[in-house]
Amino acid sequence: MAVSANRLELLQIADAVAREKSIDREIVIEAMADAIQKAARSRYGQETNIRVDINQKTGEMRLQRLLEVVEEVEDPNTQIYLELARDKNPDAEPGDFIAEQLPPMEFGRIAAQSAKQVIVQKVREAERDKQYEEFIGRVNEIVNGTVKRVEYGNVIVDLGKGEGIIRRDEQIPRELFRYGDRVRAFVYDVRREQRGPQIFLSRTHPQFMAKLFTMEVPEIYDGIIEIKAVARDPGSRAKIAVVSRDSSVDPVGACVGMRGSRVQAVVGELQGEKIDIIPWSPDAASFLVNALQPAEVAKVVLDEDAERIEVVVPDDQLSLAIGRRGQNVRLASQLTGWDIDILTEEEESQRRQKEFSERSDLFMNALNVDEMVGQLLASEGFASVEEVAYVDASEVASIEGFDEDTAGEIQNRAREYLDRRETEFDDKRRELGVADELRTIEGLTTPMLVALGEDGIKTVEDFAGCAADDLVGWTERKDGEVKRYPGALSSFEVSRQDAESMIMQARVAAGWVEAQDLEAEGEASEEDEAAA
Numbered sequence: 001m002a003v004s005a006n007r008l009e010l011l012q013i014a015d016a017v018a019r020e021k022s023i024d025r026e027i028v029i030e031a032m033a034d035a036i037q038k039a040a041r042s043r044y045g046q047e048t049n050i051r052v053d054i055n056q057k058t059g060e061m062r063l064q065r066l067l068e069v070v071e072e073v074e075d076p077n078t079q080i081y082l083e084l085a086r087d088k089n090p091d092a093e094p095g096d097f098i099a100e101q102l103p104p105m106e107f108g109r110i111a112a113q114s115a116k117q118v119i120v121q122k123v124r125e126a127e128r129d130k131q132y133e134e135f136i137g138r139v140n141e142i143v144n145g146t147v148k149r150v151e152y153g154n155v156i157v158d159l160g161k162g163e164g165i166i167r168r169d170e171q172i173p174r175e176l177f178r179y180g181d182r183v184r185a186f187v188y189d190v191r192r193e194q195r196g197p198q199i200f201l202s203r204t205h206p207q208f209m210a211k212l213f214t215m216e217v218p219e220i221y222d223g224i225i226e227i228k229a230v231a232r233d234p235g236s237r238a239k240i241a242v243v244s245r246d247s248s249v250d251p252v253g254a255c256v257g258m259r260g261s262r263v264q265a266v267v268g269e270l271q272g273e274k275i276d277i278i279p280w281s282p283d284a285a286s287f288l289v290n291a292l293q294p295a296e297v298a299k300v301v302l303d304e305d306a307e308r309i310e311v312v313v314p315d316d317q318l319s320l321a322i323g324r325r326g327q328n329v330r331l332a333s334q335l336t337g338w339d340i341d342i343l344t345e346e347e348e349s350q351r352r353q354k355e356f357s358e359r360s361d362l363f364m365n366a367l368n369v370d371e372m373v374g375q376l377l378a379s380e381g382f383a384s385v386e387e388v389a390y391v392d393a394s395e396v397a398s399i400e401g402f403d404e405d406t407a408g409e410i411q412n413r414a415r416e417y418l419d420r421r422e423t424e425f426d427d428k429r430r431e432l433g434v435a436d437e438l439r440t441i442e443g444l445t446t447p448m449l450v451a452l453g454e455d456g457i458k459t460v461e462d463f464a465g466c467a468a469d470d471l472v473g474w475t476e477r478k479d480g481e482v483k484r485y486p487g488a489l490s491s492f493e494v495s496r497q498d499a500e501s502m503i504m505q506a507r508v509a510a511g512w513v514e515a516q517d518l519e520a521e522g523e524a525s526e527e528d529e530a531a532a
Contacts, residue, residue, distance in 0.1 A: 032054060033052040033054050034052075036052045036054075036063070037052045069093065069094050069096045069097065070094055128192075128197055130161075131161060131162040131197045132190065132192055132197035134161060134162070135159075135162055135187065135190045135197060135199050136190045136197075138187050138190075139187050139188065139189065139190055140186075140187065140188070140207060140211075141186075141187055141211070142184055142185070142186055142187075142208070142211045142212070142215070143159055143164065143184070143185060143187055143201070144159075144182065144183070144184050145157035145158050145159040145160070145164060145182075145183055145185070146158045146180060146181070146182060146183070147177045147178065147179055147180060147181040147182075147183055148163065148179070149179065150177055150178075150179075152168075153168035153171075154166065154167050154168055155171065155177045155183070157183055157185065157201060159199065162197065162199055163199065164185065164187070164199035164200070164201040165198070165199065165200060165201060166183070166185055166201045166202065166203060167200070169204075170200075170201065170202040170203060170204050170205070171203055171204065172203050172204060172234050172235040172270065172271050172273070173234060173235040173236075174235060174271070175203070175235070175271055184203075184269065185201035185202060185203050185208070186201065186202045186203070186205045186207060186208035186211060187199060187200070187201060188200055188201070188202050188205050188207075203234070203270075204232065204234035204235075206230035206231065206232050206238075207230065209230055209232060209238055209240065209266065209270065209273075209275070210227045210230050210240070212265075212266045212269055212270070213227065213240065213255060213262075213266055214227075216257075216262045216263075216265050216266055217254055217255050217257070217262055219244075219249060219251075219254045220242075220254075220255075223245070224244060224245055224246050224249055225242055225243070225244050225245070225249065225251045225254055225255070226242065226243050226244075226245065227240060227241070227242055228241045228242065228243055228280040229241040229280070229335045229336070229337075230335070231331040231332075231334035231335040232273070232331075233327055233330070233331060234270075234273065235270070235271055235272075235273055236273060236274070236327065237273065237274045237275075237276070237323075237327055237328075237331065238270075238273055238274070238275045238276070238331070239275075239276045239278055239291060239331045239332065239334075239335045240255070240275060240276070240277055240278065241278045241279070241280040241287070241290075241291070241335055242255055242277060242278070242279065242280060243279070243280040243281075251277075251279060251280075252277045252278075252279055255277045256277060263275055263277065276293060276294075276331075278290045278291055278293065278335065284302060284309070284336065284338065285300040285302060285309070287336055288300060288309055288311065288332065288336050288338065288340070291331075291332035291335045291336050292311065292313075292321055292328065292329070292332050292340075294320060295313055295317045295320040295321035295328065296313065296314060296317050297311055297312070297313055297317075297321075298312045298313055298314055298345060299311075299312040299348075300312070302338075308338065308339045308340075308341065309336075309338045309339070309340050309341070310340075310341045310343065311340060311341065311342050311343070312343050312344070312345055312348045313342060313343075313344060313345070314344070314345055315344045315345060315346055318342065318344050321342050322342060329342055339475065356375075356378050356379070359374075359377075359378035359382070359383060360374040360375045360377075360378045361374065362374075362384075362385065363377045363378065363382070363385070363388070366385045366413075366414070366417045367385070367388070367410055367413045367414055367417065368413060369410070369413075373410075376399055376400075376401065376402075377399070377410075380399055385414050385417055385418060386414075386418065388410065388411065388414045389411055389414035389415045389417075389418055393407050393408060393411060394407075396410055396411060422446055425446040425447050425449075425450050426446050428450050428453075429446060429449045429450050429453060432450065432453030432454065432458065433453065433458050434449050434450070434452060434453040434457075434458045435458060435459045435460065437459070437460045437509065438452070438458075438459070438460060438463060438506075440509065441460075441463070441502050441505045441506055441509070442502070442505060443494075443498055443501065443502045443505075444502060445492075447492070448489055448492055448494075451488055451489060451491065451492070452488050452489070454488075455488035457488060460506050460509050460510050461510050463502075463503065463506040464503065464506040464507040464509070464510040464512055466488075466503055466506075467503070468496050468499040468500045468503065469485075469487060470487055470488060471487045471488055471489045471494065471499040471502075471503075472487045472489060472490060472494055472495070472496050472499050473485050473486045473487035473490045474487070
């Protein structure tokens with residue numbers, strides 16, 4: 001079959017557009033068919049159901065009008081009687097469609113313009129979809145591009161098949177870009193938007209540095225060395241924690257490279273950012289000591305429930321541990337995920353003396369004993385009156401200068417003090433209107449009930465509606481700074497796990513959940529832990 005010039009030209013145009021826009025030829029031909037369909041409707045009526053088929057090999061175009069087969073015709077433009085339909089197709093049934101061939105149509109100026117707009121729109125949508133599909137798969141990767149323009153501090157980067165943007169807050173401080181500069185950046189987000197896919201790039205993202213090390217250090221690329229954590233103060237300083245899966249490979253040495261060649265390549269890309277390469281350790285205390293390098297650490301105290309860590313350093317190491325404007329301790333905190341308090345040895349000694357004095361005073365006042373007895377109890381490690389009251393009597397009697405009678409008298413006084421205090425707190429609980437039912441929840445003490453009442457939690461339903469954060473407090477990290485928010489029971493030694501257990505007890509008591517559901521959930525979690 002001979003192909004007419006018009007048909008041949010149609011295919012040539014489709015091929016040219018597909019090549020120029022880097023989209024499938026089929027998409028262009030479909031766009032042309034939609035455009036011709038729109039033009040045909042403007043001629044035959046918008047309500048007319050028209051189908052356009054373009055042969056992708058020959059360019060032959062067929063226009064057809066689809067008519068629905070019905071027994072009673074309401075609209076002759078879209079429907080056809082069953083009898084007439086069966087003249088054309090003996091198997092036609094109501095609900096089927098009969099195709100009527102339409103003659104080739106000539107495009108007027110307005111129809112041609114309308115068809116052109118449809119084609120342009122469809123091609124542009126296909127181009128945007130292709131860009132989005134290409135770059136959504138490159139999120140968390142490094143891309144190379146050329147600076148196209150700078151707008152209000154934001155850098156527009158030509159990535160070849162799309163444009164990315166490095167916003168001002170994603171650029172390394174004091175970094176300048178000009179038209180035509182080559183730039184390397186990290187793709188951290190790709191979004192579909194009305195004007196096309198938006199590709200967001202960053203040079204300050206911690207993973208940008210991690211990916212640079214992956215490119216420079218073959219052992220990381222091969223998986224022998226793993227990057228466990230990254231913390232950055234862009235343009236100034238960074239810390240990266242690495243661990244080796246092969247005991248014969250030194251992770252720090254491999255990242256530094258011969259005469260520092262590997263790390264210097266990364267430093268050069270990051271505008272001279274100083275990088276501390278830290279050996280990672282599964283032991284939180286050891287990891288933190290490494291993270292605070294180059295400062296020396298004398299002692300570490302962990303509070304795992306609050307995810308806080310207290311670090312004691314020699315007096316002359318304090319400024320080094322904290323760093324300029326708190327940079328070193330802030331980066332170490334980001335790297336480890338722990339809140340860090342730094343004390344000098346002198347400050348720790350003063351604090352311990354203060355705690356010792358406060359405990360001695362507590363025992364003197366609560367037990368009605370002299371200073372020497374109060375200090376003896378505090379020096380033996382007793383931290384509260386409850387410990388003195390309910391510890392085995394032999395432990396109190398074993399204190400130097402004490403005998404069994406003295407130990408018995410001290411424990412009796414401790415219990416009497418606790419009874420008086422319990423009565424006082426219970427009276428206060430009643431004044432606050434805290435329900436008696438809350439006393440049935442295991443783990444809640446009378447002083448805790450008073451604290452809950454002062455926070456407006458007075459019934460089992462109130463307590464059941466709480467989250468663990470409402471009881472033990474929470475922390476929020478923003479711009480490297482940690483802000484702590486107290487909970488109703490923050491002043492008591494209540495762990496998050498204990499708080500969640502008490503809340504679930506209250507929900508069972510309030511009838512919100514069934515006890516057997518709770519037991520089944522607990523058994524499932526135990527099985528998961530065993531499997532892990």
